[in-house]
Amino acid sequence: MKKLFPYILMCMAAVLTTACHEVKEHADNPRGNFEALWAALDEHYCFFEEKGIDWNAVRAKYLPRVSDEMSDEELFIVCSDMLDELRDGHTNLSTPFATSYYRKWWSDYPQNYSARLVEQSYFNFNYRSTCGMDYGFLSENIGYIHYSSFSYTVGEGNLDNVLYYLRTAQALIFDVRDNGGGDMTNVETIVARFISRPTIVGYISHKTGPGHNDFSEPRPYTYNPAGQGRVRWGKPVVVLTNRSTFSAANNFVSVMKLLPGVTVVGATTGGGSGMPFSSELPNGWGVRFSACSVLDADGNTTEQGVDPSAGCAVDMDSQAALDGHDTIIDFAVDLIQSGSLAATFDR
Amino acid sequence: MKILKYLFPAILTAMAIFSAKAGDSISVIRPVMSAYTVEAGSSHLTDTYLTPLKYTGWHAALDYERYQAMRFDPERWVMRLHGNLGIDRAANPSRNATMWSLMLSADWGMMRKFRPVDNLTLAAGGSTGIDLGCLYNSRNGNNPASAKAAWTVNLTGYAAYKLRIGRLPVTLMYQPTLPVTGVFFSPDYGELYYEIYLGDHGGLVHGAWWGNYFSLDNRVTADLHLGATSLRVGYHGKVFSSKVNDITTNIFTHSFVIGVSCEWMSLNPRRPASRDARIINAIY
Numbered sequence: 001m002k003k004l005f006p007y008i009l010m011c012m013a014a015v016l017t018t019a020c021h022e023v024k025e026h027a028d029n030p031r032g033n034f035e036a037l038w039a040a041l042d043e044h045y046c047f048f049e050e051k052g053i054d055w056n057a058v059r060a061k062y063l064p065r066v067s068d069e070m071s072d073e074e075l076f077i078v079c080s081d082m083l084d085e086l087r088d089g090h091t092n093l094s095t096p097f098a099t100s101y102y103r104k105w106w107s108d109y110p111q112n113y114s115a116r117l118v119e120q121s122y123f124n125f126n127y128r129s130t131c132g133m134d135y136g137f138l139s140e141n142i143g144y145i146h147y148s149s150f151s152y153t154v155g156e157g158n159l160d161n162v163l164y165y166l167r168t169a170q171a172l173i174f175d176v177r178d179n180g181g182g183d184m185t186n187v188e189t190i191v192a193r194f195i196s197r198p199t200i201v202g203y204i205s206h207k208t209g210p211g212h213n214d215f216s217e218p219r220p221y222t223y224n225p226a227g228q229g230r231v232r233w234g235k236p237v238v239v240l241t242n243r244s245t246f247s248a249a250n251n252f253v254s255v256m257k258l259l260p261g262v263t264v265v266g267a268t269t270g271g272g273s274g275m276p277f278s279s280e281l282p283n284g285w286g287v288r289f290s291a292c293s294v295l296d297a298d299g300n301t302t303e304q305g306v307d308p309s310a311g312c313a314v315d316m317d318s319q320a321a322l323d324g325h326d327t328i329i330d331f332a333v334d335l336i337q338s339g340s341l342a343a344t345f346d347r
Numbered sequence: 348m349k350i351l352k353y354l355f356p357a358i359l360t361a362m363a364i365f366s367a368k369a370g371d372s373i374s375v376i377r378p379v380m381s382a383y384t385v386e387a388g389s390s391h392l393t394d395t396y397l398t399p400l401k402y403t404g405w406h407a408a409l410d411y412e413r414y415q416a417m418r419f420d421p422e423r424w425v426m427r428l429h430g431n432l433g434i435d436r437a438a439n440p441s442r443n444a445t446m447w448s449l450m451l452s453a454d455w456g457m458m459r460k461f462r463p464v465d466n467l468t469l470a471a472g473g474s475t476g477i478d479l480g481c482l483y484n485s486r487n488g489n490n491p492a493s494a495k496a497a498w499t500v501n502l503t504g505y506a507a508y509k510l511r512i513g514r515l516p517v518t519l520m521y522q523p524t525l526p527v528t529g530v531f532f533s534p535d536y537g538e539l540y541y542e543i544y545l546g547d548h549g550g551l552v553h554g555a556w557w558g559n560y561f562s563l564d565n566r567v568t569a570d571l572h573l574g575a576t577s578l579r580v581g582y583h584g585k586v587f588s589s590k591v592n593d594i595t596t597n598i599f600t601h602s603f604v605i606g607v608s609c610e611w612m613s614l615n616p617r618r619p620a621s622r623d624a625r626i627i628n629a630i631y
Contacts, residue, residue, distance in 0.1 A: 019557050019561030019588060020597065021589070021595045021597065023595050025401075040399070046537070204547070206537040206538045207535075208535055209592075221547075222545075276488060276489055277537065278490060279398055282400065284441025286444075286486055292489075292537055
């Protein structure tokens with residue numbers, strides 16, 4: 001036993017010294033924070049290949065702009081410029097004095113929506129509102145819902161009431177223009193009202209390691225129709241979109257577009273199909289970035305947006321808007337009135 | 348009716364046997380040593396699923412342990428039941444973000460006792476236990492939490508030493524527990540819990556070994572036998588480190604322990620102890 005004792009001690013020492021896993025640390029100085037930001041994206045960001053971004057070249061481009069003498073404001077500018085290279089509305093750097101945004105995904109496009117125009121010209125400010133949804137009847141007996149954000153939790157009872165109220169309409173316009181996204185579970189809750197059987201609505205692929213090509217096989221995910229007793233919508237549906245339809249709203253459009261009886265009218269959505277993760281830098285700044293790619297039901301990426309249905313790309317005519325016309329709504333109304341739209345499912 | 352013909356005698360026979368056993372006296376009494384303690388100290392939390400930064404803060408816990416000599420060989424074997432509910436609150440180096448940890452652990456084990464010298468008892472054996480909990484970082488959006496779940500098989504033991512400080516009897520104990528193997532939960536590197544909610548349950552369970560799952564629980568206590576109930580003071584340190592799917596978790600806690608310990612016996616009036624019954628202390 002005495003002979004074994006040193007060996008036992010050596011084994012225990014080996015276990016203790018090797019068993020605790022180190023986490024790489026960066027210094028809390030401008031260069032350290034820059035490197036920490038670059039590394040967080042390098043290891044977790046999911047669209048390098050898809051967007052053709054050479055992240056090492058980006059580092060080489062911006063690192064010379066970093067010096068240990070620079071202020072926080074100056075470091076923020078350099079880091080924000082570096083993140084803009086990703087052309088990603090889901091990537092932000094948050095500091096106590098500012099949050100970086102890449103705005104070109106919508107700022108370079110016409111807005112194609114005016115809430116005031118719809119509320120005044122189509123409803124004379126007489127519409128109902130609940131859980132982020134404004135809804136009512138257009139004069140052609142068409143139901144209209146504008147859902148402003150998927151951050152508003154939609155209850156099953158809310159949807160029952162909204163859809164039951166609109167039940168006599170010949171069709172439904174579901175407007176998600178200017179909807180910047182929110183909670184994906186609200187997508188599921190709403191889509192469940194427009195399907196009659198379990199439906200594969202998309203695929204998800206996550207990163208399996210820090211390498212740029214370390215991804216899991218895209219895995220289908222399925223939504224089930226709303227349960228017994230819930231109000232479901234089987235008549236034609238037109239979804240209205242603009243470039244500010246982003247993130248969870250972009251996902252909603254990608255799901256709805258592939259359902260029978262659904263037509264997407266308006267402009268290409270803003271994209272944002274990467275589910276964002278959060279991390280932070282040694283100085284306490286937060287960073288958010290796309291980390292998990294969500295594909296549509298055909299297995300295609302929607303990071304760059306979802307196009308309208310064939311022949312349904314419409315911009316809002318600013319001159320017509322002055323006369324009280326939202327040409328995207330008008331296009332959808334004409335489409336419904338033409339009688340060419342199918343039902344979403346047989347009741 | 349044929350059944351009743353055989354059933355009644357069978358029941359009567361069973362009752363007779365039971366009565367005879369109930370009439371037997373107990374020759375060995377195995378008192379339970381139990382301790383209830385609270386812990387307060389410091390915590391160091393890192394979970395790269397949530398953040399690459401090390402968070403530091405406080406740790407608090409409630410702890411219960413129970414020792415009793417085993418029925419089959421009470422002189423040499425002892426069992427231990429242990430439970431701990433801990434909560435940590437820690438902040439990042441800039442102190443502008445908070446991480447919470449809530450962990451519940453429970454284990455049961457058996458140990459073989461040795462008496463190498465007077466007043467010193469050593470015990471070594473194995474245990475099995477579960478750990479359930481969660482780390483939560485309030486600043487994160489889609490990755491706010493990192494769930495922890497494990498079932499492990501452990502090496503465990505203790506060293507107990509009896510001494511007197513003046514006229515006060517004191518028991519010093521050191522109790523380490525080292526998981527050797529088992530299984531534990533971890534999502535994939537960049538996997539969302541939303542994907543798990545949607546039904547992606549593959550690859551969530553991993554075999555544990557020291558290379559990917561290391562945990563060492565050390566507890567040093569002194570029981571001051573002031574009376575029938577003893578005051579327990581001591582130190583509890585836990586080192587936990589796991590790395591799987593390129594996700595590293597480090598949880599280190601150090602805490603001061605204070606509480607009470609006592610020995611108690613449960614006597615069955617239907618089976619009284621005999622006058623010469625041996626009382627076998629769980630620890631010594």
